[in-house]
Amino acid sequence: xxxxxxxxxxxxxxxxxxxxxxxxxxxxxxxxxxxxxxxxxxxxxxxxxxxxxxxxxxxxxxxxxxxxxxxxxxxxxxxxxxxxxxxxxxxxxxxxxxxxxxxxxxxxxxxxxxxxxxxxxxxxxxxxxxxxxxxxxxxxxxxxxxxxxxxxxxxxxxxxxxxxxxxxxxxxxxxxxxxxxxxxxxxxxxxxxxxxxxxxxxxxxxxxxxxxxxxxxxxxxxxxxxxxxxxxxxxxxxxxxxxxxxxxxxxxxxxxxxxxxxxxxxxxxxxxxxxxxxxxxxxxxxxxxxxxxxxxxxxxxxxxxxxxxxxxxxxxxxxxxxxxxxx
Amino acid sequence: xxxxxxxxxxxxxxxxxxxxxxxxxxxxxxxxxxxxxxxxxxxxxxxxxxxxxxxxxxxxxxxxxxxxxxxxxxxxxxxxxxxxxxxxxxxxxxxxxxxxxxxxxxxxxxxxxxxxxxxxxxxxxxxxxxxxxxxxxxxxxxxxxxxxxxxxxxxxxxxxxxxxxxxxxxxxxxxxxxxxxxxxxxxxxxxxxxxxxxxxxxxxxxxxxxxxxxxxxxxxxxxxxxxxxxxxxxxxxxxxxxxxxxxxxxxxxxxxxxxxxxxxxxxxxxxxxxxxxxxxxxxxxxxxxxxxxxxx
Numbered sequence: 331x332x333x334x335x336x337x338x339x340x341x342x343x344x345x346x347x348x349x350x351x352x353x354x355x356x357x358x359x360x361x362x363x364x365x366x367x368x369x370x371x372x373x374x375x376x377x378x379x380x381x382x383x384x385x386x387x388x389x390x391x392x393x394x395x396x397x398x399x400x401x402x403x404x405x406x407x408x409x410x411x412x413x414x415x416x417x418x419x420x421x422x423x424x425x426x427x428x429x430x431x432x433x434x435x436x437x438x439x440x441x442x443x444x445x446x447x448x449x450x451x452x453x454x455x456x457x458x459x460x461x462x463x464x465x466x467x468x469x470x471x472x473x474x475x476x477x478x479x480x481x482x483x484x485x486x487x488x489x490x491x492x493x494x495x496x497x498x499x500x501x502x503x504x505x506x507x508x509x510x511x512x513x514x515x516x517x518x519x520x521x522x523x524x525x526x527x528x529x530x531x532x533x534x535x536x537x538x539x540x541x542x543x544x545x546x547x548x549x550x551x552x553x554x555x556x557x558x559x560x561x562x563x564x565x566x567x568x569x570x571x572x573x574x575x576x577x578x579x580x581x582x583x584x585x586x587x588x589x590x591x592x593x594x595x596x597x598x599x600x601x602x603x604x605x606x607x608x609x610x611x612x613x614x615x616x617x618x619x620x621x622x623x624x625x626x627x628x629x630x631x632x633x634x635x636x637x638x639x640x641x642x643x644x645x646x647x648x649x650x651x652x653x654x655x656x657x
Numbered sequence: 658x659x660x661x662x663x664x665x666x667x668x669x670x671x672x673x674x675x676x677x678x679x680x681x682x683x684x685x686x687x688x689x690x691x692x693x694x695x696x697x698x699x700x701x702x703x704x705x706x707x708x709x710x711x712x713x714x715x716x717x718x719x720x721x722x723x724x725x726x727x728x729x730x731x732x733x734x735x736x737x738x739x740x741x742x743x744x745x746x747x748x749x750x751x752x753x754x755x756x757x758x759x760x761x762x763x764x765x766x767x768x769x770x771x772x773x774x775x776x777x778x779x780x781x782x783x784x785x786x787x788x789x790x791x792x793x794x795x796x797x798x799x800x801x802x803x804x805x806x807x808x809x810x811x812x813x814x815x816x817x818x819x820x821x822x823x824x825x826x827x828x829x830x831x832x833x834x835x836x837x838x839x840x841x842x843x844x845x846x847x848x849x850x851x852x853x854x855x856x857x858x859x860x861x862x863x864x865x866x867x868x869x870x871x872x873x874x875x876x877x878x879x880x881x882x883x884x885x886x887x888x889x890x891x892x893x894x895x896x897x898x899x900x901x902x903x904x905x906x907x908x909x910x911x912x913x914x915x916x917x918x919x920x921x922x923x924x925x926x927x928x929x930x931x932x933x934x935x936x937x938x939x940x941x942x943x944x945x946x947x948x949x950x951x952x953x
Contacts, residue, residue, distance in 0.1 A: 465919075
């Protein structure tokens with residue numbers, strides 16, 4: 331095991347190099363617009379996956395209602411650009427502000443609720459928002475709204491925005507566990523009472539995590555709907571967003587930074603392949619998720635990591651038997 | 658005017674029977690297995706489709722279809738719990754929750770694939786008839802539905818209190834380890850409880866299907882209704898569930914189609930926020946009694 335500081339440094343270097351490569355791809359447009367379109371989706375799914383991972387994997391706050399912030403920010407973007415004729419970046423900012431405000435208010439209600447009840451209540455809140463938007467004339471009720479932008483951003487621009495957002499979320503996830511705050515959060519996940527008695531401010535830590543996750547998820551939501559162009563209550567506040575986050579984190583591996591990256595790549599390509607079998611795709615995704623939980627609960631990234639370590643250990647064992655203790 | 662208000666209130670109370678049976682299965686799974694079954698809404702929809710198919714295939718009154726749909730859903734609920742959820746529960750409550758989430762996604766799309774996206778309704782010849790009592794017009798269907806619900810609840814209460822199996826299920830719920838030491842097969846009992854919960858979903862599906870139209874995707878809607886009722890009524894508390902159903906029914910008739918659900922969602926969040934612990938004494942006992950393996 332490497333010391334935490336070294337691992338953080340290594341993680342940052344890998345992330346930085348990856349960012350440069352993906353940035354060059356975005357700027358030059360090598361590979362054409364299809365690469366950018368896939369990249370855009372993958373980057374946004376990584377972002378929302380990382381944030382669900384932050385909530386569930388790191389802080390033990392298994393939310394089933396993150397779509398609340400996707401819907402709110404998507405609608406904020408649509409209202410700001412179409413109703414008030416604002417430039418779309420202002421719409422994105424509005425979505426962020428509204429989502430953070432909502433998350434701040436909700437945190438006082440939701441964070442008092444424990445365990446499974448927290449999960450269900452987050453879902454209820456998202457459903458309630460969807461129901462509210464269904465009957466609100468201000469957002470055209472169920473008829474939905476369009477996002478207007480003049481000129482409409484090209485896929486290259488969208489890709490670069492998603493890239494910056496995604497890497498900001500990843501850097502947050504790399505820096506967080508090593509920091510004092512992050513250690514407190516992990517202690518809190520494992521044993522709330524013990525963490526509290528050791529001086530971790532559980533309420534404040536949970537609130538910060540919840541707000542950070544809401545903010546990044548909202549930004550990702552804005553970009554999703556900026557690309558899509560239209561939003562409805564059913565698409566904005568769709569439980570499907572949470573299904574994808576859960577799938578991405580479970581497949582990739584909960585509690586790791588690389589997990590959701592692998593999970594999002596697998597998710598986007600798998601759903602692309604499964605799109606050829608309409609009607610079956612969610613069933614197959616659901617079955618894969620169940621099998622993963624039952625037989626490979628740590629996810630693919632930690633499983634591959636363990637396999638690599640094992641084979642390395644076996645090789646070392648050949649040359650130096652004493653190394654066996656060093657595990 | 659007063660007559661009208663009275664009529665609305667009475668219908669709200671009668672509808673409470675349907676809402677109570679919607680919440681009953683959820684209350685059982687939460688109270689006994691200590692599991693939030695996110696697929697319970699899909700079980701209810703499955704029950705509605707089962708009654709619909711049996712009605713058209715056999716040409717009998719849909720209420721008689723319960724003789725087939727109840728055992729069918731019981732078997733399904735038992736097997737899913739025994740084969741999948743029990744295994745995941747060893748890794749903790751969260752894994753089990755996510756497995757039921759997966760089951761819900763699979764069932765929803767399977768129903769969509771089999772039955773298509775059309776709105777469905779179980780229609781009966783007496784569906785629009787009303788009875789006049791003291792100048793109030795009360796739909797026959799509403800009376801029938803509260804009778805079905807009341808009978809199911811009484812039957813279940815009797816089973817849980819008076820039979821050997823019912824006692825064993827309650828023993829497992831109260832103290833899993835002690836029950837296991839006396840030779841009770843815990844996995845079997847959890848699966849039985851889950852099977853019974855699914856069987857109540859068959860009754861709930863029939864009731865809801867006769868009262869309202871549904872889609873393959875309506876499961877989430879019914880799951881949330883069930884959850885609200887469990888929270889209002891308290892866990893494993895059959896009388897409380899019935900009372901909660903009536904409160905919920907009244908909220909729906911007062912709030913109307915556009916705000917009824919919204920009011921009950923807000924109601925739920927407020928209750929959970931104000932009484933996050935005391936609302937669920939049995940959950941608290943779980944963390945003390947069954948130890949960390951249940952909490953993780």
